[in-house]
Amino acid sequence: MRNPFELDFASVDGDSEPADEAIVIQPEETNDGNRSLLQDEERRTDDLKERFIGTIDQGTTSTRFIVFDCTGVPVATYQTEFRQIHEHPGWHEHDPYELVESVYICIEEAMKSFLALGHAKFDIEAIGIxxxxxxIIIWDWETGEPLHNAITWTDTRTxxxxxxxxxxAGADDLVNICGLPLSTYPSSVTLRWMLDNLPDxxxxxxxxxAAFGTVDTWLIYNLNGGPRNKRLVTDVTNASRTMFMxxxxxxYDDRLLKFFDIDRNKIRLPDILPSSDREGFGEVAExxxxxxxxxxxxxxQASALVGHCAFTPGMAKNTYGTGCFLxxxxxxKPVISKHGLLGTVGFQLGRDRKPVYALEGSVAVAGSGVSFLMNNLGFFRDxxxxSDLAATVPDSGGCVFVTAxxxxxxxxxxxxxxxxxxxITQHTQRGHIARATMDAACFQTKAILDAMEMDSGKKLTELAVDGGMSNSDICMQTQADIIQIPVDRPAMHETTALGAAIAAGFAIDVWxxxxxxxxxNRANTATFKPKISKKASARLYKTWSKAVEMSRGWKDPESHDDDDDDESA
Known part of the structure; x- marks a missing residue:
């Protein structure tokens, strides 16, 4: 594997095509090698179509780099996938260097397209991540070398x-401090497992x-030159997912760190910044x-909330990616859920702005359920x-797939x-299973919306959506039928990346x-309205709830028996 710092960038920065040479504007430099801020101001225009922001969108299975103009239109993009490492059942890891390398590859390829359109490198005014x-990733602070693969949010070894x-003692108090319940989900539990099980x-x-970071911290650290500059930062939205903030x-709260037996004098934790910051995240080193x-x-997920411009209390979005996040x-003011949801930071768009909080419900399996049908069961190659397979049947045929x-x-x-x-009956077809797989994300979304209504005391009137599965008209119509409110899908689907671009623009006063x-991103929005009655919707949801209860206790049943024996002894 290539070291991410040894990639060949000559084809982008030093393109020999005469047309590209004619459009490249060499920026004036200050004594420290940075562009002149005065020059930045001089070259800017009021035409938002001529101003550009780049976004690194690093997901669970792929990375993309998108250049947006400041009207929210993507003008250049590139995406690449990277390895998923599953050494044991329930384990899910990434190679940290491959994450960084994927970012550089996407930047390199997207910039070829951007320059080919007649633009110059520094027409991109800022980058969002x-x-x-x-x-989480743990690395050696002195060398910058990862001490283990990244352990992902879907990993259940803990x-x-x-x-x-x-x-x-004190477990029940944690959620009131950080908004998160104990589960395999937060970074804190994974860090505790790593300290207990990985000698390095x-x-x-x-x-x-040891340096600790979520993926954003690792990327920013490396983009800024790694151990050469040692920039260790995160933002409030990512920090709110660690269970340390x-x-x-x-x-960071000492009560939380103490609960997980983490000594902040022994591990380097990233500084917590607002989501928009003109200087704190540094700059690309090469x-x-x-x-x-x-x-x-x-x-x-916070970025998608911003991408939908859900700036007003009561607005909501649902992203149908690898998982499903509402x-x-x-x-x-933060709201601590009484009904199984997460309290989190939605965004903070500047040091002079107050943070905006959100309630979140997370579905572990959405698009990954579709991948399961493709990769494990061979239902389709793409x-x-x-959606085409699901369209071969009118409904799920009575099948309920609890994608746990x-x-x-x-x-x-x-x-x-x-x-x-x-x-399942003798009449069950692949189309029924495909419908049931998509239905599972829709039913769990309904459960989350019900909990949000109980926590907030307000009923949602519409739901904005994005992500891969939202492209399916069948899935979105099913979602509207199950939740009994309209579902709005914007024509431009890169909402998560757009959110980071919007936040980056706030930092440099584009907005x-x-x-x-x-x-x-309001043009050509598709709206799906309920087509079945509330009674029919309730009947479907009742069947789903019954299936959820029947799915309990399947993992490691022998260990449960052992626990029961120990208690009776």
Whole structure:
């Protein structure tokens, strides 16, 4: 594997085509090699179509780099996938270097397209970053070398550790401080497991050499030159997913660190910044965008909330990606859920702005369920064909697929559930299973919306959607039928990446007020309205709820028997 810092960028930065040479404008430099801020101001235009922001969108299975103009239109993009490492059942890891390399590859290829359109490198005024959350990387602070693969948010190796922690004194108080319940989901539990089970991580920790970060921190660290500059930062949205940050103070809380037996004097934790910051995230150290500032950083689901311009309390979005994530804007004060949801930071678009909080419900399996049908069962060769297969039947034929590959997340939080399909008969076809797979994400979305209504005391009137599965008209119509409210799907689907671009623009004053974005990504929105009665919808949901209860206890049943024997003894 190539070191990400040894990629060949000559084809982008030093393109020999005469046309490209004619359009490249060499920026004036200051003494430290950076562009002159005065020159930045001089070359800017009021025409938002002639101003550009780049976004790194680093997801669970792929990475993309998109250049947006400041009307929200993508003008250049490139996407690449990377390896998924599954050494044991329930384990899911990434190679940290491959994550960085994928970013550089996407930048390199997208910039070829951008320059070919007649633009210059420094027409890109800023870069935003959005990335998968909770996935953590521990590396040697002195060398920059990862001490282990990244352990992803979908990994469930910590199930037994979670059970132990739930019995620990003070466990019930954690959610009131950080908004998150104990589960296999947050980064804190994974870090505890790494310290207990990985000698290299433990040694670095004991010697004070260990640096901790979620994917955003790792990418920013490397983009800024790695161990040469040692920039260790994160933003409030990502930090709120670690279970180390106090939702009120937006700083690490000693009570949380103590609960997980983490000594902050032995591990380097990233500084927590607002999601938009003109200076704090540094700049790209090398490659096609060398010298361009990074001015925003958000967790992917928070970024999608911004991308939908859900700036007003009561607005919500649902992203149908690898998992399914519904965020509901609750305003400038955090709400601690009483119904199984997560309290989190939605965004903070500048040091002079208050944070905006959200309630979140997370479905572990959405698009990954479609991948399961494709890769494990061979239902189709292209995941985009799932909607075609689902269209071969009028409904799921009575099949209910509880896609609990990693247990069930909000609002159920059933760690010992496993994937189960009920209602199969001799007449069941592949189309029925495809419908049931998509239905599963829709039913879990309904459960989350019900919990949000109970927590907030308000009923949602419409739902904005994005992500891969939202491209399926059948899936979105089913969603509208199940939740009995309209579902709005924008024509431009790259909402997560757009959110990071919007946040980056706020940092450099492209936009100064939320009202400046009232028309962003609103053209040609498709709206799906319920087509079945409330009674029919309730009947379907009742069947789903029955299947959820029947999926409990399938994971490691022998260990449960052993626990029962120990208790009776």
């Amino acid at each position: 959005t990335s998968q959350r909770e996935t 199930v037994e550790l979670v059970r132990e922690l739930k019995n620990k 991580v433990r040694s670095a920790y004991d010697e004070g050499r 106090n939702l009120e103070t937006l700083q 490659g096609p965008l060398e010298g361009v500032r990074i001015t925003s950083c958000l967790g992917d 965020l509901y804007n609750v305003g400038e 995941s985009r064909k799932v 590959f990693s247990g069930l997340f909000a609002p159920y939080w059933i760690d010992d559930a496993q994937g189960t399909i009920f209602g 100064k007020d939320f009202s400046d974005l009232k028309h962003m």
